Amino acid sequence: xxxxxGKASTRAKNKYNAANYDSLRIVVPKGRKAxxxxxxxxxxxxxxxxxxxxxxNAMGLTEEDWKKNTDDE
Numbered sequence: 001x002x003x004x005x006g007k008a009s010t011r012a013k014n015k016y017n018a019a020n021y022d023s024l025r026i027v028v029p030k031g032r033k034a035x036x037x038x039x040x041x042x043x044x045x046x047x048x049x050x051x052x053x054x055x056x057n058a059m060g061l062t063e064e065d066w067k068k069n070t071d072d073e
Contacts, residue, residue, distance in 0.1 A: 026051070 028036065040050040056066040 036050075037047055040047045043050060045053065052066070056063065059066075
């Protein structure tokens with residue numbers, strides 16, 4: 001039974017993520033992944049958090065505006 005609970009929770013998380021997030025894949029030069037992960041860690045961020053913050057700042061958006069679903073507009 002424990003196994004089926006794990007599968008149900010995974011399905012629930014996947015459903016939530018699909019409804020609330022878009023996914024991007026970025027490609028960096030070979031060998032840079034470790035540098036980026038180390039830099040993010042030094043900044044107290046995950047790689048995802050770092051990329052989101054950099055994009056938000058570059059686009060001149062507040063954190064509140066960044067989190068808005070623009071598909072609804």
